[in-house]
Each structure stands twice: as structure tokens, then as C-alpha cells.
Amino acid sequence: MEKEQFVTIEGKRVPIEGEKNLLELIRKAHFNIMTFCYHPELAAYGACRLCLVEVEGMGIVASCTVKPKDGMKVHVNTDEIRHLRRINLELLLSSGNHDCTLCSKSNNCKLQKLAKDMDVTEIRFKSKKLDSHKDATSPALVRDHSKCILCGNCVRICNEVQGIGAIDFAFRGFRSKIATAFNKELGQSHECVSCGQCARVCPTGALMPNSSEIEDVFKAINDPKKKVAVHIAPAVRVGLGEMFGLPQGQNVDGKIATALRMLGFDYVYDTAFAADLTIVEEATEFLERFKKGVNLPQFTSCCPAWINYVEKFAPEFIPNLSTARSPMQMMGPILKADYEDKGGKREDLVVVAVMPCSAKKTEAKRDEFYVNDNPDTDYVVTTVGLARMIKEAGIDFVNLENEWFDMPFGTKTGAGVIFGASGGVMEAALRYALAELDPANARSVKFSSLREGTVFKEKTVEIGDVKIRTAVVSGLKNARKLLDDIKAGKDHYDFIEVMSCQGGCVAGAGQPQFDGWAPRRKRAEGLYQEDTELAYKSQDNSGVQALYGRILDKVGGPLAHKLLHTHYYDRKDRTGQQK
């Protein structure tokens, strides 16, 4: 047996167990050294210099980039290191606008936390870069360069995980900044797909989902002429609790329903209802394509950043996208049609969607989702945005009783709920398809391969001698690789679920900030738990069934098509190429 290897950290022997760097080992030893540029999901960068430690024989090193070696003796809190760390922090605080009381990231900001932990009460250096120009041109995200500490996490996630590179470092030295191509405002960026993963890994308030709509939502609620309907996406119920100190992944849908009513919403619905509707339309579409053998593989279309990606970077796959709208964009027109059906005026119903996502904000603003200048979805609020509304209203969320969603658009099946986790849409679609094709054996098929694993999963179902090959991919760089392999003829699938965020919507940019895979798993578990308490497949949703024949004609019918399907545009940049 190989000899165990140890590093001695402040006199304590800590075994090396495959940690990729010294920092991980130090954290394992419960020295929780805070850093900005080190992120467990990204490549080490070594720039913030807060993880400096002293290794005997090596001197002062950045622990995030040192490989642990047997016998190393490490000191993490010598006077010199404490001093260097403090100066570094003072330098960061001197550069930019760090007025915590006026920052939405307050209480959730790493810079603030570190300054508090180190009790920094005075900065010896002159304040610089105080100009706080906010770039709020993108509906999805707001940037504030004066809060940026140039850790580069956003640049790396956009490159390494999403494979896009919409932002990068520009200029040099003290003038360095994170910029889009040609330093455009984010709203004018051709490359940004609004996935918001950059905001998820931003340690400060430099990049955050755009929350400007919250004010409009409050106004609509207080407008006596309007009725306001709200619906919450599956991932929201397993994310929001964290904002109130509840355990990660705890499903708080009952409390949310209560809180939404207390906020003054007139109708409180569940996006999972529309998810069931999406499955009915999308799975039906798939079965038709599958029978005819056209436009395969079919790609899911409920992730708006993925749609942006295909339109901008892979328009050759547009025919492969399902034309079914996302649940959010099915819910809006259905609610408005229902309101009109009951004699109301379309523009008097305000539809608010609570989403775990920043890209949903851009989706709601697409031209094709407007009828006579009135949008299908009026406002999109993120999970974190909803928490803010609850806090502002003074609602004691933790101690709320559970209430239930309003009918009929609060009904849902487990298939609709699991949409929030990567693999959930595919599982829901296969539940639908199997019931249509092979009702006798439908319930015996297990989907563990779509629930376990991380960014790439597969499942092949066999019905007689018919095989349906499906894949689930999350993270756009992984999606790109899959597209390339399909183009190269290396991979063959019939149906593919793509989510832009690794792990699916539970890991969206609108959710409370987190690192690593454990939080994603806990949130997904919360959804799969609710699934066990609900009906199994989307076609069993009584509310959905009632819809066909009342507001819609039949599944896949012309009226259903008008309200529930959409189309896509080739938006690829072809500067300089002959048209």
C-alpha cells in the first residue's frame, strides 16, 4: 500500500487526498481562506493574491496554484501574510465604488464579507474609479464596472464553460476592464446570450441580473385597473428558501403561494402547469418528426439562452429546434386568452413570471411574443428578485403557513415540476411518449441515467424494435461539442435536451448564488421529491386536458399552434461575408 501523504498546516497534519491545489487542502483543514478569483468550477487564475500562504522553503506563494506535496509545511496566518492580505484588500476597496448600503449585492458580497471579517475600518489609499456608470441596456443583466475587482470569473465561465467569450479583458493595467467586443453596452453585444452565468460567479455587485422590473410589478399590483397574475417556475421553489436561511433545496412552494398573495397578486399560478402543456405539444411534435424521420435530432426549446445561442452561433440547427414555446411563453398567452375568454381585456391582465433565470427576461421581450404591443409575459422577476420583494414588503417568510396555487393554472404533474433539473424535460417527454407508444410498460422504465451524472447524460428507450435515443446536455460549451459531433456524424440521437446552465434551471443566474455541484443536487432532489407526490405524466394534468376544447382546439391544432408554438431567426454575424 502506498504511504499516505501529508501536508502540515499550522502544525496540523492534513492528508493529501487528490486535491488539485494547496488552497483546497487548506480549506479541507477548515481554514476557510476567502478568495475572489479562485472558483472551484473554473481554471485557477492566481490574480487576486488573497490565498497567499507561506510554505517553508518556498516562501510566500499563491496557494490556489501550488500542487500539494508530501511534507510541505504551510503557514496561513503569519504577520506578514496577514499584512499582505490586508493591503490587498485595502487596494481593492480603494479602487471603485464600494458603498455597501447602496448595493443590491449587500449581504451576499464576498468583498463585503472579507472586509467585515478582517474588520477593515480605514483605507490608507486614495479612492479611485468612483464613477459608477451602470450598464442596464441588457434586459437580462446589469453591469457596474465601479464594483468590478477584475477577478475574471465572468470571463472564464463565459469562455471555459459556455464556450462563447462574449466578454473578455480589454485595455491594460489600471485601465483594464471586462468588456464586450468593442466595448459595447451589454444590450448591444452580439455574442451575449444572456445566460447570466457570469453573474452567478461574480463575487461582488459588478454583474447582476437586471432587477429593474420589480418596481413595475409593484406598480401593477397597486394599479386598481389591472389584475396581476403571477406564476413561479419549478426551480424557484427549491431556491428561494436559501434567501431566508432555510436549508438548501427545501421546497417552499406553499410559503411562496402565501407570500405572493400577501404581496397582492390576484392570481397565483404554477409554471409547472405550462410545463405539462409544453410536454404535450413538444412530445407530440417529436413523435411526428420521429415517425417521418425529419429534422432529427429534435432539440428542446424551453431554455431561452440556448435559443439565443442557436440563432446566433448555430443557425443551421434551427430546423431541429422544437417549435413549442417554453412554459413561460405558453403560460402568458393562455392566461391572457383565458382572461379575454371570460370577458376581460388582454391589456388589463398583467402576467408576471418568477424565473430562476436572466435569459427569460430577453425571451419575454422577443417581438413574436407581443400582440398589438402587449406582451404575452409582462414582467420577469428572478428568484432573488422575488426574495427582495418579500423582504421589502416586510413579510416574515420563514414563519408563513403553506397555501395552495390557484386553479386551474396551478395544477401540475410531477413531469412538469422536474423541468427545473437538467434531464427533467427529457424524462417528462419520454414519460409522455412511452404512454402514447407503449402504455402497458410505460411505468416500468426507469430514468436514473438522466437524474445522476452532471453535464452529459444519455438514455435510450426501446419499444419493440423501435429505439429512441436521447441525450441531455447542459452548459453551452458541452452543447457546442455535441453539435459538432452530430455534424461530423460521430453521434446520433433522436431527441436532445439542452440547458445553458450546467445542472439545468436550478443553477440559473436568477437563483441565490452558489458554487459547486452539491447545491445543484440538493435543489434537484427537492424537485424529484415533489414529483413523487404528484401525478406521473403530463397528459394526466386535468387542467391541461380541460384547456383543449375550451381555449385551444386540439393538440398540435391550428389554434394551439398559434398560441403555443413559435419560430426562430438566423441571427448569425456574417460581417464581411457575401450575402
Next chain:
Amino acid sequence: MTDRFAPAAKILEDHQYDSSKLIPILQKVQDEYKYLPEDIMRFIANELDISPARVFGVATFFAHFAITPKGKHIIRVCNGTACHVKGSSFVINTVKDKLKLKDGQDTTEDMMFTLECVSCLGACGLAPVMVMDDVVHGQITPAKAVEIIDSVIASEAKNAD
């Protein structure tokens, strides 16, 4: 291929569409177009299959690249060590004053002059040195610098007549 992009396309071809040669490519593009226009950078990025933000990042990192057009006449004042200890900063300040350049501005409003302060032109024996449109002027003084600029302004005015 539109005419505007043809030279850039040729440059890409000469560099085998190799994205690791981005810097030489941008150097040639700048030689051709006099600066790095946005649409050309975007074209380069698309053709090399790299993000335009990366091209922009590289273009703004290196001092030699210009993302805005330069003036008709380029004045380079050396601020290398030898020139500095012999008073080049006085020359630079005087030129800035003369051309009415604000801090951070290097090209005059009328696009006539661009002032570049460079680190060592290698003519330390002639320090301090100023280069007006590739003509080296050694042992420059603030007054001589103004004289040289005035002569260029005068010949421009003459040409305009």
C-alpha cells in the same frame, strides 16, 4: 467578398487562418487600414473562429494597436530613460500644450496630429529625441519642438490654399 474586406481576407490567407497568429494579423491589418476598424476586427474574429471580444482584448492590450484613426502627422517623443534624464518630459508637456491635448487625448480635434510618447527609440546618443513623421530630430528643446510643429502647420496651410 466586398472590396472593403478583401485586403483583410488576403492577410488571413497569408497567415493560414491560424488564430495563434492573431497579433501579426492585426499588425498587417493596421498597416493596411491605418488602424483597427471594428468591422474588420469582427470579420477577423469570425474567420479565425475566435470571439470578437478576445480580438478586442488583444487589440487594446498592446500599445502599438490603434482602435481609433490616428492624425495625419505622427509626432513621437521618446521618453526612454536617457531622454527623460535629459528633459524629454518638458518637451512632451510643451507639445501637449501646443496641440491643446487634454489628458488622455493623443490626437488633435482636427485629426492633424497624433502625439505618441514612446519608450526608447534607441537613439539615446541624441537624447532627447523627437520624431516627426519618421524624421528624427535629436537634442530637441521645447522651443525647437514648437518650431517643428509650426513648420508642419505652415506647410499644411500652404497646401490648403
Next chain:
Amino acid sequence: MPTKNIEKIAKDYNDAYKKITGRVVICGGTGCIAGGSLKVYEAFQQEMEKRKIGFCLQITKDCHENYLSLSGCRGFCAMGPLVSVGDIFYTKVKPEDVPEIVEKTLMKGEVIDRLLYHNPANNQKAKTLADIPFYAKQERILLHDCGRINPEDINEYIAHGGYAQAKRAYTEMTDEEVCKEMITSGLRGRGGGGFPTGKKWDLTRVEPGAKKYVICNADEGDPGAFMDRSVMEGNPNAVLEGMMIAARAIGADEGYIYVRMEYPLAIQRVRTAIKQAEELGILGENVFGSGLNFKINVMEGAGAFVCGEETALIASVEGKRGMPRIKPPYPSQSGLFGKPTVINNVETLATVPKIMEMGAEEFRKIGTLGSPGTKTFAVTGHIANTGLVEVPMGTTLRQVIDDVAGGTTNDDGTVNKSAFKAAQIGGPSGGCLTREHLDIPLDFDSLKSVGAMVGSGGLVVMNNKTCMVNVARFFLEFTQRESCGKCVPCREGTEQMLTMLNDIVEGRATLKTLENLEDLAKAVQKASLCALGKTAPNPVLSTLKHFREEYLAHVVDKCCPAGVCKALARFEIVASKCKGCGMCKRACPVGAISGDVGKPHHIDPKKCIKCGGCKSTCKFGAVVTGA
């Protein structure tokens, strides 16, 4: 293509050269060209054509009569343009001098007295290089051929024994033997850190992998250093040969020369040398019949000092922003495109063939035990002979400044050895040496022991009219501007240090500022990611150490003792000294000076932009700066 027989090339060249009756060499280094040497070159051609004197511009077997060529930098830049006719060495030659030179010196062998170098030390004229202390006191091994041979003719390099060592390395030695030779020689990298070259090669040699690279770091960004440029301009083939030997040692088949774009002449000469070497099959496939290949690419830097740092240089060759990354892994393990890579600077590589030629043991005898060999320094500033010098490691600062470079000068250019105040060595990354260091030997270890470094070899001499706070500010402004912006201490720290130095030179600082400056400087030194950041505070810390009283004068008395710092200076004319000549009035670019001819003049402080033009023009010392 098989490599051409270099012995035959050398013999043919030497045979043809014997038929030459006279040789005129005009310095074609950047300094002399800026001074007009190309016009001198043209004037020689015109004059000889006019007089129907036979001459050639390139040695071929048909040559006879005179050979006219440009050379690389001869180092004596202050005296340029330089021309030698046979052994006779002329300085400050103008095109109008050429007819006389042709008539008297070239045709009759007569010496033109006024063009000879005048040695102020003994008031004598120097006829040849050997008579000039600047050259006589040097030991030119690396620079021996710079200025003697035509850098654009590979044949002359070969005729002087060039590429024989590369041939030996490729055909008679193993890779291990080549590394061993370098280890034995004790050669240390001339680019900054002084890492043993042989050890670096050997570490790369033992790395597995079929693809390896050699990179020649010619991104000489230190303002005021031009050793590497001079070598590339004067003897580019030596650099190529050094790269070939390095490639042989580590098993590389491809090399890059990364040259800063501010060196167009060096780039052109290196490209010419590569082309000629390729034509002779010296570079390319199956080098010297060894079965090994080697090709060299030239990459022009686009203007970033930080690219002198090896990982930043690699990033930029790969087409990325020149930002350094953390080491390890070292380039020897994972360098260019992730392959094992050796990076050496120009001077190091150009020394390699010389070591091979003289033998490692002989090389060791030069210089000191810990730092064998010679080192070139670019001596600039308040010095009589601005230029490039090569001396054995361990030569003292005093010897370099006084004996070789002719001594410190006053502001008006007159030699005044006692005016020496300080010398900045190693550029913006280095430290300053003061009077107390005049007798320390210049070598890696001695300099390190006093908080300075050999660095690139820039040596800026400053006289007693220099403000050291201003000098520190100048270097810091440079590194601040050149910081890549990646790590916090360097990006934010150098900016804050510069702010504090600005406060000091503009009279806003307090003693607390000084304390914070020193504290921050030390932190930036310790905590930065790469060498640029780690060394950026050196000029500040070393001036604080040696010239603290000057800082205190700025901070406490709000006075710049040297009268350099504008905000603390006031230009005045001392009426008793003013002759009313009007020179200052004409020199003033803003018309701030008034006065009648023959009467004392006056400076209007409201109009004065403190450019200093009046002070440098006044021949009577009447313009003074007060606080």
C-alpha cells in the same frame, strides 16, 4: 536541401576579400542612422562614382578595389555617425566631410585630424579604435564583430568562423554534451534573473515530447537599454547560431524570435539573416546532414513591456493578451503551445557560439567565479560617452563610468567626475547605486547583495542635478503604465504608489504618505504575480533607502533640491548674472520672458509653463530654480 559547405564559403570569401584594396565601414546602427549615417553612406557612393573609383557593396569573387559597407552598432553612439577607413576611425562624420575623406584618407591614406576622436582626458586625438579609451578599456567578445562585419552578408559571418560551432553541435556532439558544455561554462542568463543557461537547457532536454521550442527573447523593453538591438543589428547570425545550438541541446525543431516592433532595423536584419541561412541550408531540414530540422520564425511584439516576462511572451506568441501566468509549470515543462520550451535572451544566445568556440573552460576564466564571461551595458544619461560597452563581469561601476564611458557630465555636457550622484542599473526593475557603490564589482551576486540587479544591462548615470524622487517616479510611471492589470498588488498597488509619488513631487504629501508608500512598495514586491510587479517597487525602495533626505525635502520643506519637480520649482533669472543676451527669451515657447537687450530679463511666473528651456539655454547660469 543539404547544407552548403561552410568551409568552402569561408575560403571563397577570404580569397575574394584579399583582393580588396580598401574598406570603408559606416555605422548602420539605429543611433548613427538617426544621426544621418545613411546619408553619409550615399555620399560615399556618389563621391566614388564621381571620381570613378572602383568599389563594391558586397564581396563576390569578382571584387577588387574598395569595399563599402554598413555595419551594426559600434556602441560609441554619442560620437556618431561613425566611419572607419581601414583602421582609421572617424567620429561625427557628415555627408559634406565625405569628399575629403575619399580624397585624402581612402586614396592617399592621410588622416583628417578634425574627424578623429578627441580624448578630453589627455587632450589627444585617437587615430584607431585601440587609441580610444572607450574601446581600449572594454573586452569585446560578444560585440567583437559588431561594427566590423557586414550584418547583411552571412558569408562574412561564416568567413569569421560563423556556424562552425552549430555544425559541430549538430554533427559531432550529443544533446547531452552540448548541455554539459553550457553547464561547465557557467553562463547565466543575460536577460534579468541570471538563471544558469546550461541547467535551463538540460531541464528542457530531459522533458519528454517530440515537439519543443526555442524562443529568443528580443523584447528589450527597458527604456534606455539597447544591447539586444545592437547585437541583432550588428551580428544577427550569432543570434541564429546560438538558437541553433540551443535547439540541438534540447531537441527543438522550431524557434521564434520575439522582437519588439520599435526595432525595425533589427527585425529587418534578422529576417535577412534567416533568409540567407535558409538559402545555404543552414536552417531548414536535415541541418548539416544531421537528420535534424530547425526553422526560425520572427514575431514582432506589439508594444507591451510585460511581454519580456517569459509566460507573457508565450501568451502573446500564441495570439493572446500578454498576461503572465503562475509558474510552475515552467516553460521548460509546459511552454509555447504547451510544449517544453527554452527562452533565452539575445545576448545569452549570441554568447553561446563564442563559448563553444573558445571552450567552456576558457570562458570561465573571464569574469568572476559566480558570473563568468562578459556583460554588455547600455550606458546613458549624464555621461560623456553614451553607448554600448562590454566588460568582464566583476568590473567595477567606477571603471565602467569613468574609464570606459568617459565620466559623469554636468548638465551642459562637460565632464565632471565628481558630479556623479547615482546610477540606475537594470532599468525600471532595478535599483540605484550611489557613490558608496562605485567600487562594487558588477556581477549577479554582488549587485543582488546591494538590492540591485544586472537585469537587462541598462545603466543610467545621473549627476548631482538629478532629482531622485523624480527618477523613482519616472520608473514607476513606466511600470504602472506597463502593468498588465492581472494581479491586484501590481495593478492597484503601482497606481497607488504613483499617486503617492505625484503627491510628493507636487507638494501634497505628508510624512504619513512616505510611510504608506514604503509599506505598500514592500507589499507589492512580495505579493505580485510576476517579475514585473515584484520588481516594480525597486526604484522607489532603493531611492528611499539611499536618498531619503530628498524625499523629506519634498515632503517636509516642500522643496525639490534639484529644481526638477515642476510644482515645487520656480524659475527665476538672477539679475546679477544675466547679460541680457536674449537667448532665454527666444527659447521660451510661451513668451513668458521679457527684457531689453543688454539688460537683465524677467520671467513672468503666471505665463511660465516650467518647461526648463530657458535654464538649459542660458550660458551664464543666470536662470535658477528656487522653491
